Amino acid sequence: MAFQSIFFLFVSLISVTSPIQAISNNQYQFFNLMKASLSGNALSDWDATGGRSYCNFTGVSCNSRGYVEVVDISGWSISGRFPSGICSYLPGLRVLRLGDNTLHGDFLHSIVNCSFLEELNLSFLYATGTYPDFSPMKSLRILDVSYNHFTGEFPMSVTNLSNLEVLNFNENDHLDSWQLPENISRLTKLKRMILTTCVLYGPIPASIGNMTSLVDLELSGNFLSGHIPAELGSLKNLQQLELYYNYHLSGYIPEEFGNLTELVDLDISVNKLTGKIPESICRLPKLEVLQLYNNSLTGEIPSAIASSKTLRILSLYDNFLTGEVPRDLGRLSAIVVVDLSENRLSGPLPTDVCRGGKLLYFLVLNNMFSGVLPDSYAKCKSLLRFRLSHNRLEGSIPEGLLGLPRVSIIDLSYNNFSGPISNTIGTARNLSELFVQSNKISGVVPPEISRAVNLVKIDFSSNLLYGPIPSEIGYLKKLNLLILQGNKLNSSIPKSLSLLRSLNVLDLSNNLLTGSIPESLCELLPNSINFSNNLLSGPIPLSLIKGGLVESFSGNPGLCVPVYVDSSDQSFPVCPRIYNRKRLNSIWAIGISVAVLTVGALLFLKRQFSKDRAVMQHDETMSSSFISYDVKSFHRISFDQREILAALIDKNIVGHGGSGIVYKIELSSGEVVAVKRLWSGKSKDSASEDQLLLDKELKAEVGTLGSVRHNNIVKLYCYFSSLNCSLLIYEYMPNGNLWDALHSGRVHLNWPTRHQIALEEGKTLPLLSLQEPTVIWPRNMRTHLKQQPSVMSTVLAWC
Ligand SMILES: *[C@@H]1O[C@H](CO)[C@@H](O)[C@H](O)[C@H]1NC(C)=O
Ligand SMILES: *[C@@H]1O[C@H](CO)[C@@H](O)[C@H](O)[C@H]1NC(C)=O
Ligand SMILES: *[C@@H]1O[C@H](CO)[C@@H](O)[C@H](O)[C@H]1NC(C)=O
Numbered sequence: 059m060a061f062q063s064i065f066f067l068f069v070s071l072i073s074v075t076s077p078i079q080a081i082s083n084n085q086y087q088f089f090n091l092m093k094a095s096l097s098g099n100a101l102s103d104w105d106a107t108g109g110r111s112y113c114n115f116t117g118v119s120c121n122s123r124g125y126v127e128v129v130d131i132s133g134w135s136i137s138g139r140f141p142s143g144i145c146s147y148l149p150g151l152r153v154l155r156l157g158d159n160t161l162h163g164d165f166l167h168s169i170v171n172c173s174f175l176e177e178l179n180l181s182f183l184y185a186t187g188t189y190p191d192f193s194p195m196k197s198l199r200i201l202d203v204s205y206n207h208f209t210g211e212f213p214m215s216v217t218n219l220s221n222l223e224v225l226n227f228n229e230n231d232h233l234d235s236w237q238l239p240e241n242i243s244r245l246t247k248l249k250r251m252i253l254t255t256c257v258l259y260g261p262i263p264a265s266i267g268n269m270t271s272l273v274d275l276e277l278s279g280n281f282l283s284g285h286i287p288a289e290l291g292s293l294k295n296l297q298q299l300e301l302y303y304n305y306h307l308s309g310y311i312p313e314e315f316g317n318l319t320e321l322v323d324l325d326i327s328v329n330k331l332t333g334k335i336p337e338s339i340c341r342l343p344k345l346e347v348l349q350l351y352n353n354s355l356t357g358e359i360p361s362a363i364a365s366s367k368t369l370r371i372l373s374l375y376d377n378f379l380t381g382e383v384p385r386d387l388g389r390l391s392a393i394v395v396v397d398l399s400e401n402r403l404s405g406p407l408p409t410d411v412c413r414g415g416k417l418l419y420f421l422v423l424n425n426m427f428s429g430v431l432p433d434s435y436a437k438c439k440s441l442l443r444f445r446l447s448h449n450r451l452e453g454s455i456p457e458g459l460l461g462l463p464r465v466s467i468i469d470l471s472y473n474n475f476s477g478p479i480s481n482t483i484g485t486a487r488n489l490s491e492l493f494v495q496s497n498k499i500s501g502v503v504p505p506e507i508s509r510a511v512n513l514v515k516i517d518f519s520s521n522l523l524y525g526p527i528p529s530e531i532g533y534l535k536k537l538n539l540l541i542l543q544g545n546k547l548n549s550s551i552p553k554s555l556s557l558l559r560s561l562n563v564l565d566l567s568n569n570l571l572t573g574s575i576p577e578s579l580c581e582l583l584p585n586s587i588n589f590s591n592n593l594l595s596g597p598i599p600l601s602l603i604k605g606g607l608v609e610s611f612s613g614n615p616g617l618c619v620p621v622y623v624d625s626s627d628q629s630f631p632v633c634p635r636i637y638n639r640k641r642l643n644s645i646w647a648i649g650i651s652v653a654v655l656t657v658g659a660l661l662f663l664k665r666q667f668s669k670d671r672a673v674m675q676h677d678e679t680m681s682s683s684f685i686s687y688d689v690k691s692f693h694r695i696s697f698d699q700r701e702i703l704a705a706l707i708d709k710n711i712v713g714h715g716g717s718g719i720v721y722k723i724e725l726s727s728g729e730v731v732a733v734k735r736l737w738s739g740k741s742k743d744s745a746s747e748d749q750l751l752l753d754k755e756l757k758a759e760v761g762t763l764g765s766v767r768h769n770n771i772v773k774l775y776c777y778f779s780s781l782n783c784s785l786l787i788y789e790y791m792p793n794g795n796l797w798d799a800l801h802s803g804r805v806h807l808n809w810p811t812r813h814q815i816a817l818e819e820g821k822t823l824p825l826l827s828l829q830e831p832t833v834i835w836p837r838n839m840r841t842h843l844k845q846q847p848s849v850m851s852t853v854l855a856w857c
């Protein structure tokens with residue numbers, strides 16, 4: 059540094075007379091200023107010793123006359139005060155990219171003096187303050203100020219920047235609400251207008267139809283209302299039109315959109331559109347993505363959509379669509395996603411959707427589809443999710459469907475399917491959730507199911523299955539939920555169930571199961587068990603009595619309770635003496651449990667009286683791991699991580715699940731969130747391979763599907779993860795949980811929560827164990843996804 063300054067002095071001394079030298083000195087001085095006021099490792103490269111010119115610095119380039127033209131430090135993790143007056147030092151500056159750093163200072167107000175600047179990128183600075191008057195920046199072609207926290211008025215001065223080609227104000231949700239002015243159409247060179255999640259309200263001006271240079275028009279995530287102007291149909295170069303999540307856009311989809319012959323991606327989801335889907339848009343020659351979900355559209359899906367050669371994503375869920383789905387949908391294009399759930403569609407399922415070999419999601423829940431399931435689906439090797447629940451489908455499940463190699467969720471529940479579960483399920487290497495409940499499936503549960511080792515949830519309830527529960531089911535190490543309720547299973551309960559260490563929910567009720575309840579099941583501590591209405595006999599194992607509810611065992615005339623249990627309710631007879639062989643052991647067990655309970659109660663009381671200390675200790679442990687948190691956000695709401703971490707205290711606990719603890723947290727903003735804290739290993743060393751795997755899977759799911767949300771599904775706001783634990787931040791649902799939402803009418807309360815509810819009568823039902831994370835499909839704000847180019851990332855679907 060000392061040497062540089064001397065060098066600089068020396069240079070300035072000998073150069074007073076040369077204008078070029080003067081500029082060079084000035085330019086050099088700015089880099090010195092930057093080095094002096096900013097910190098970050100990357101800047102150490104900016105070292106002018108040995109006569110190295112700043113023109114050779116990383117991120118800097120000069121023109122042939124030695125003027126600095128480009129300064130690009132985006133993503134360098136630099137922090138500090140950015141020097142003001144950059145253009146009085148760098149008069150030739152054309153490109154300034156500062157994004158993804160932590161800069162402060164009022165430099166922005168001086169940047170407007172850069173009248174030659176063509177590109178200004180300040181994205182992801184989360185900067186505060188107000189926007190300047192941009193009017194002097196006549197040369198600006200690219201203005202990207204996305205992801206900032208500027209307050210005050212939207213800078214209408216941008217309407218003066220007649221050379222603008224890119225305008226990006228995405229995620230500027232701290233601004234005052236504002237309306238798009240008619241005169242925005244003065245920006246006739248604008249190619250990309252991205253005004254998403256930036257507090258826009260009111261109508262979309264018809265004058266935008268004059269901005270025929272537009273290739274990308276994005277106005278989603280705002281509060282726009284009124285009709286969509288038909289004039290937008292004149293945007294002959296438009297490839298992408300995003301108007302989703304405005305909630306209030308109403309009226310028809312303009313027929314004129316059929317003139318947008320370059321259009322690739324159209325999304326007007328989550329609005330109040332009515333009327334039919336215009337046939338004209340289904341004929342657009344380049345259309346790949348058509349998303350109109352969550353509106354009030356009526357009529358049929360135009361058959362023209364089946365003639366598309368380009369369609370990849372069709373998401374029309376949650377409308378009032380009727381009639382049949384075009385029979386040959388997918389015959390001519392390689393469809394990736396079909397989501398037609400929650401409509402009133404009827405008739406047979408299309409047979410050719412998988413013909414292109416790319417289909418990942420096929421979701422048609424809650425409709426009135428009938429007929430049999432076409433055999434073609436059983437050959438759809440690409441499928442990841444296949445969900446048909448709540449329809450009127452019948453016939454047998456095509457051989458091979460359950461065994462598809464990649465499929466992760468199959469949901470055939472609430473239909474009229476019959477026939478057996480094929481043993482080909484053994485080849486389903488990636489199957490995690492299998493829902494077949496409420497059908498007429500018969501036959502035995504094939505032992506081959508145990509080869510589908512990734513199964514986490516199985517629900518076969520309310521069918522006609524008989525025979526044994528295959529003991530091989532004990533190999534399903536990840537199994538979290540096993541519901542066999544309401545069949546005609548007529549074996550004994552296999553001991554191997556006790557190998558299912560992840561089991562949270564076990565419901566074997568309403569079958570014809572015989573024999574005794576294996577003592578070894580006590581080693582499992584599921585949140586919910588149910589053995590009621592069977593033909594079980596013998597003693598109810600002690601620890602199950604302790605935690606269980608009478609209803610979990612009722613309707614088994616042969617069950618009894620050991621003599622030493624003071625059963626104040628007379629639901630079960632006392633066991634005859636022959637069952638009391640293990641009495642001595644059991645008395646020990648009671649003694650220990652009483653001791654444990656007492657200690658537990660004492661600890662609980664102690665905690666109540668030393669909350670402050672607990673908070674302090676908690677703070678310590680959390681802040682040490684804070685640095686390593688990996689954060690993903692799926693929603694425009696951004697949370698203060700520290701506030702959330704600080705609130706992970708016992709008093710906020712509302713439930714314990716198999717995979718972690720659920721907290722209810724009231725943020726200072728007034729917002730209430732539910733935070734699920736998942737265990738992900740105590741340390742790197744002790745984290746088991748399974749846990750690491752779970753964590754990896756979770757990340758993958760959160761990553762790609764962080765994007766998906768549906769009406770009935772808890773909103774995942776964001777996800778923090780560190781070595782020690784992962785935090786999932788959800789919308790707080792006071793009246794139910796995810797399980798509740800997915801399977802309305804059936805709630806599984808875990809025991810601590812039951813206890814809590816019993817203690818605090820009248821309290822609203824808290825958000826309960828969210829089961830394991832793989833079932834949580836959060837909602838996407840697509841703004842998030844824009845950063846991820848993959849196809850999956852544009853998926854918006856029911857899961
Ligand atoms: C800049 O780097 C190039 C090669 O990368 C080198 O030839 C040139 O001498 C350097 N100029 C200065 C002034 O350091
Ligand atoms: C602005 O910079 C960010 C990185 O900081 C980049 O992702 C984005 O594409 C840039 N915007 C434009 C319009 O080039
Ligand atoms: C910007 O330019 C104006 C006049 O051209 C000048 O008064 C002002 O000081 C400049 N601001 C900065 C920060 O350079």
Ligand SMILES: *[C@@H]1O[C@H](CO)[C@@H](O)[C@H](O)[C@H]1NC(C)=O
Pocket residue numbers: 191193214215216217218
């Ligand atoms: C646009 O520029 C003109 C002068 O060129 C100025 O009078 C006007 O106030 C500017 N408009 C805005 C909104 O800044």
Ligand SMILES: *[C@@H]1O[C@H](CO)[C@@H](O)[C@H](O)[C@H]1NC(C)=O
Pocket residue numbers: 214217218239240241242
């Ligand atoms: C465009 O209209 C807005 C709102 O009426 C106004 O504030 C702005 O000055 C106008 N811009 C120009 C360049 O006239």
Ligand SMILES: *[C@@H]1O[C@H](CO)[C@@H](O)[C@H](O)[C@H]1NC(C)=O
Pocket residue numbers: 243264265266267268289
């Ligand atoms: C721009 O659009 C408006 C409203 O659609 C229209 O009245 C006006 O004539 C158009 N201006 C030009 C220059 O095309």
Ligand SMILES: *[C@@H]1O[C@H](CO)[C@@H](O)[C@H](O)[C@H]1NC(C)=O
Pocket residue numbers: 291313314315316317338
């Ligand atoms: C645009 O579409 C409408 C209705 O589909 C049609 O009447 C009109 O002629 C089209 N305009 C152009 C310029 O193609």
Ligand SMILES: *[C@@H]1O[C@H](CO)[C@@H](O)[C@H](O)[C@H]1NC(C)=O
Pocket residue numbers: 449450451472473474
């Ligand atoms: C299943 O079929 C029976 C007649 O066999 C019918 O009464 C019932 O409504 C059907 N259920 C569904 C969900 O379609």
Ligand SMILES: *[C@@H]1O[C@H](CO)[C@@H](O)[C@H](O)[C@H]1NC(C)=O
Pocket residue numbers: 442463464465466488758
């Ligand atoms: C297994 O399922 C997951 C989750 O849906 C998916 O990300 C992954 O790609 C699948 N694996 C294979 C081999 O298809």
Ligand SMILES: *[C@@H]1O[C@H](CO)[C@@H](O)[C@H](O)[C@H]1NC(C)=O
Pocket residue numbers: 524525548549
């Ligand atoms: C179970 O039920 C099936 C079908 O009703 C019957 O064939 C079988 O013998 C029964 N098995 C036992 C062990 O009772």
Ligand SMILES: *[C@@H]1O[C@H](CO)[C@@H](O)[C@H](O)[C@H]1NC(C)=O
Pocket residue numbers: 543567568587588589590591607609610
């Ligand atoms: C157990 O299952 C029976 C029959 O399915 C049901 O009526 C009862 O409510 C369930 N009990 C518990 C505790 O879930």
Ligand SMILES: *[C@@H]1O[C@H](CO)[C@@H](O)[C@H](O)[C@H]1NC(C)=O
Pocket residue numbers: 328352376767768769837
């Ligand atoms: C879908 O629309 C309904 C009714 O307008 C609304 O309550 C719901 O929140 C919307 N769903 C989503 C995902 O926004």
